[in-house]
Amino acid sequence: MLVSDFMTRNFVRLQPEDSVRSAFAKFLQYRLDIGCVLHADDLLDGIVTKYNLYRMLVNGCSLEEPIGPAMIRDVVTVPQHIPMQQARDILITSQVAHAVVLDQRQKVVGIMAKADLIQAFLMESERLNNQVTALIEHLEDAVVAIDNQHKIITYNSAAERLFQQRPEHVLGGPVETLLPQIGEDITSALQNRFPLDAKKIFLPTAIALATYAPVTFRQQVIGAIAVLKDLTAYEKVAKELETTKKLERTLESALEIAYDGIAIIGEEGRITMVNDALLELYQIKRHDLLDRVAEDKLPELGLSETLRTDQERTSDIQEIKGRKCLITRTPIIRDGKRVGAIAKVMFRQLDHLKDLFLRLEDLENELTYYRSEYIRASTQGTALDYIITRNPVMESLKKQTYLAAQSFSTILITGESGTGKELFAQAVHEISGRPGKFVKVNCAAIPSELLESEFFGYADGAFTGAKKGGKPGKFELADGGTLFLDEIGDMPLSLQAKLLRVLQERSFERVGDVHTRHVNVRIVAATNKRLEELIEQGKFREDLYYRINVIHLTVPPLCERLEDLPVLCDHLVRKLNRILDKEVIGVRPAALELMRNYRWPGNVRELENVLERAMNLESSNWIEAHHLPQNLLSVNTGNPPASFLPLDRFRALPANAANKRDIIAAAEKDLILRVLQECGGNRTHAAKHLGISRSTLYQKMRMYHITEKSLFQAE
Numbered sequence: 001m002l003v004s005d006f007m008t009r010n011f012v013r014l015q016p017e018d019s020v021r022s023a024f025a026k027f028l029q030y031r032l033d034i035g036c037v038l039h040a041d042d043l044l045d046g047i048v049t050k051y052n053l054y055r056m057l058v059n060g061c062s063l064e065e066p067i068g069p070a071m072i073r074d075v076v077t078v079p080q081h082i083p084m085q086q087a088r089d090i091l092i093t094s095q096v097a098h099a100v101v102l103d104q105r106q107k108v109v110g111i112m113a114k115a116d117l118i119q120a121f122l123m124e125s126e127r128l129n130n131q132v133t134a135l136i137e138h139l140e141d142a143v144v145a146i147d148n149q150h151k152i153i154t155y156n157s158a159a160e161r162l163f164q165q166r167p168e169h170v171l172g173g174p175v176e177t178l179l180p181q182i183g184e185d186i187t188s189a190l191q192n193r194f195p196l197d198a199k200k201i202f203l204p205t206a207i208a209l210a211t212y213a214p215v216t217f218r219q220q221v222i223g224a225i226a227v228l229k230d231l232t233a234y235e236k237v238a239k240e241l242e243t244t245k246k247l248e249r250t251l252e253s254a255l256e257i258a259y260d261g262i263a264i265i266g267e268e269g270r271i272t273m274v275n276d277a278l279l280e281l282y283q284i285k286r287h288d289l290l291d292r293v294a295e296d297k298l299p300e301l302g303l304s305e306t307l308r309t310d311q312e313r314t315s316d317i318q319e320i321k322g323r324k325c326l327i328t329r330t331p332i333i334r335d336g337k338r339v340g341a342i343a344k345v346m347f348r349q350l351d352h353l354k355d356l357f358l359r360l361e362d363l364e365n366e367l368t369y370y371r372s373e374y375i376r377a378s379t380q381g382t383a384l385d386y387i388i389t390r391n392p393v394m395e396s397l398k399k400q401t402y403l404a405a406q407s408f409s410t411i412l413i414t415g416e417s418g419t420g421k422e423l424f425a426q427a428v429h430e431i432s433g434r435p436g437k438f439v440k441v442n443c444a445a446i447p448s449e450l451l452e453s454e455f456f457g458y459a460d461g462a463f464t465g466a467k468k469g470g471k472p473g474k475f476e477l478a479d480g481g482t483l484f485l486d487e488i489g490d491m492p493l494s495l496q497a498k499l500l501r502v503l504q505e506r507s508f509e510r511v512g513d514v515h516t517r518h519v520n521v522r523i524v525a526a527t528n529k530r531l532e533e534l535i536e537q538g539k540f541r542e543d544l545y546y547r548i549n550v551i552h553l554t555v556p557p558l559c560e561r562l563e564d565l566p567v568l569c570d571h572l573v574r575k576l577n578r579i580l581d582k583e584v585i586g587v588r589p590a591a592l593e594l595m596r597n598y599r600w601p602g603n604v605r606e607l608e609n610v611l612e613r614a615m616n617l618e619s620s621n622w623i624e625a626h627h628l629p630q631n632l633l634s635v636n637t638g639n640p641p642a643s644f645l646p647l648d649r650f651r652a653l654p655a656n657a658a659n660k661r662d663i664i665a666a667a668e669k670d671l672i673l674r675v676l677q678e679c680g681g682n683r684t685h686a687a688k689h690l691g692i693s694r695s696t697l698y699q700k701m702r703m704y705h706i707t708e709k710s711l712f713q714a715e
Contacts (some may be wrong), residue, residue, distance in 0.1 A: 003087050004080040006120040007101045007110035013038055014067060016045065020053050021063040034098050034111060037071050042107040044100055046071040077102050080109055084120045087112055142208070142228040145215065146175050150187055153223065161435070161480060161520075162206055162230060182226050185212050190224035205435065206232045233433060261325075261345035265294045267338065269304045281320060281347055298343075306331050306341040312684050323347050336395045384427045387420065388571050391561035397424075397553060404551045405431035410503070412548050413526040415555030418605030421526040422486065424553060428524055429482035436481020436521075441474050444490035451495050452511055456502075459513035475508060475519050482522045488548070489529035489540060496541045503547050523548065558600040558607065565595055565607075570693050572608050573615075573623070582615050585703075586696040588668070590625040593691065598632050624664075669704040672697070676706070 012026045012035030023035060027050055037045045052070035057063070076094045078087045080101045091099055091114070101110040136143050136154060142162045145154035152175050155167050163170075163179060176183035181201050189196050189212035196212040208228040215223040252273070255262050261278030265271055271289050279286060282298070289297055295304040300318045306329040315328045325347040332340035384398045404411055405428040413421045422440070429438040446454050457473030474483060485491075491499070502508045507518045525548045534540035558564070569587045577584055587595075600606055614627040625633075672690070679685040687697040700706075 001084040001120050001124055003078055003082055003084060003101055003112060006116045007112050008116060009110045011036055011111040014048060016068040017066050019064050020056060020067055023048060023053060023067050036100060036108050038108060044108050046073040047075050075100055078112055088117050145223055145225040146186060147223045150174050162203060162208060162228060164205060182210055186224050186226045189214050193221050206230055207235050263298060263301060263343045264340060265303045266340045269294055269307060278345060301327055301343040302329060303341045303343050307338050387423055388567050390563050390567060393556050394561055401427055401553060402431060408522060409550040410523045410548050411551045413553045416557045416603055417528045418603035419555040419557055420604055421555055425484045425524045425526060434481050434522060436479055437477060438482050439474050439478035440484045440486060442486045444487035456508050456510055458511035470510060475521055478521045479519045482524055485525040487527055488525040489527040489531055489534055496544050500544045500547055558603040562596050565592060566691060566693055568607060572611050576612055576615055580615055584615050585621050585699050587623045589691050591623055591628060594625055594628060672700055672706060
């Protein structure tokens with residue numbers, strides 16, 4: 001604050017020959033009590049005050065006499081570019097109420113009075129107060145302050161979220177009654193005039209760490225303050241960390257009781273886990289292997305090669321320490337990326353092939369368990385894990401969704417109907433960790449005349465039939481959480497303007513109410529329409545479009561990710577089995593091939609409807625091609641699926657096949673045997689060629705009594 005910012009620039013200018021009458025006239029015009037007597041070049045000659053002119057009149061002078069005898073030449077001056085604090089000190093030291101302000105050339109540019117000083121320091125005080133208020137309001141920690149009467153005088157938005165009470169309900173009230181969780185400790189800090197050690201307190205919806213201190217002014221205690229840090233998220237992370245440690249200990253125990261040697265490496269190729277069986281084989285100590293490069297210490301296992309290649313599983317026989325060993329390697333894949341590898345070494349009684357083949361399936365299942373447990377122990381799952389896919393575009397979309405969920409920005413999700421846009425919206429809410437609810441509004445399903453009250457609620461008596469006491473709207477219900485606006489392209493223009501205001505100001509009024517309500521809501525919108533075309537047609541506001549289109553996620557249709565059909569069918573069949581109390585095993589390859597040739601305009605939702613229809617209308621344990629609806633069959637040519645082998649490759653069907661079902665079963669068994677033989681017994685590759693999952697292949701092998709022996713010599 002400089003003198004030039006607050007000085008009085010319109011001051012009274014006088015000459016020594018001016019009369020007393022003219023001086024009084026200028027004092028009245030400028031409403032000042034002091035005038036500057038200047039030379040022709042605006043240099044200061046002296047000052048004249050009303051008081052001095054009054055004395056001239058009292059002493060018998062007339063109004064026409066010049067003001068020269070009343071002029072004061074010993075004048076206090078201040079430069080215009082010095083701070084107001086320095087000008088205040090000059091006036092106090094000189095014991096005067098006014099000072100003349102000079103520029104660098106010593107010309108008069110204004111008058112500095114006590115009123116100017118008071119105005120400057122009042123503005124500075126107000127500025128500092130606003131800064132402190134804004135700082136407290138935007139702190140992540142909750143702040144509560146009380147005065148000497150134990151009345152609450154400060155209560156920021158973080159405290160509102162923590163205590164779940166509105167400011168208007170607590171400000172000015174007694175802290176012991178309104179906030180009993182901290183009332184005793186904050187009053188203790190006030191009365192004892194000493195800070196208290198940090199203490200953990202338990203609130204209905206959170207856990208916080210509170211510190212208390214007295215507030216002093218001029219060596220007098222005028223109140224106390226409490227600062228509370230929300231520990232809820234930290235407590236959750238601590239529990240998850242403890243769960244991860246328990247899983248790691250469980251995994252270590254499981255590895256130790258395994259019959260075969262097992263080694264696990266991370267994505268950098270360093271050994272993270274080995275069991276006692278492997279140490280026995282290599283005759284080496286555990287500390288000589290852990291965190292060492294596997295390629296240097298265990299070159300025979302080929303784990304580093306498993307990380308670099310695209311093969312899902314490899315097996316071969318190697319000689320380790322003079323003993324023949326069967327080594328099976330499997331990559332650990334997370335979100336489409338290889339994050340490690342597992343090697344299983346079978347070296348005990350390898351010559352007994354009969355026992356080996358009998359146990360092989362159990363060991364492979366055990367290895368799968370180890371892999372899944374290791375992934376669960378080393379990585380934290382998210383809600384996106386429930387979105388099932390093998391498609392690289394969908395995997396990339398899941399990664400984008402995870403990153404977008406970390407911010408507060410508005411998200412727009414577009415895609416055809418039935419692609420799962422709501423699943424992505426729910427994933428955004430869960431990953432964001434927002435404490436509020438996930439509230440969904442279908443903008444196309446609510447009548448336009450009710451949309452405003454649904455969004456913003458209404459006050460008591462707002463209209464005929466209104467609920468007594470009013471009703472909160474979706475924005476209030478989603479406070480602190482996420483509001484999902486489904487089918488936003490169908491929202492009326494009149495409501496779009498009001499929605500835009502809420503998104504900009506984060507505040508609104510209920511219908512029929514004048515009270516402004518503030519909310520903290522994350523907006524996620526979705527539509528299956530092209531909003532750019534609606535803007536051109538005048539059906540959607542362009543400013544609202546740019547407000548919601550901060551982060552744009554596009555969900556691809558099912559026809560563009562047909563590789564997801566097998567895993568989606570397996571998942572949906574299991575889900576429908578629970579709902580319909582069925583025991584359907586899965587979808588036959590022929591039916592799956594027909595599904596691949598279909599456009600799927602209804603996407604995943606239509607796929608679920610097709611499977612549910614087939615499971616309701618048929619009693620078979622499998623969904624066959626003839627179970628599919630006619631509209632799906634009509635788009636196919638009727639030719640056998642490309643994944644089937646030529647008919648001359650099958651053995652003769654059993655002569656005693658009584659019906660069509662027996663013929664199909666025999667053909668399917670023969671097909672599975674042929675594919676397994678061509679894949680050398682590798683079930684992962686066989687399942688991929690057949691277009692089914694590994695679990696479905698195992699079920700079919702058990703159903704048709706296909707054993708390891710039969711893989712090498714068909715019955």
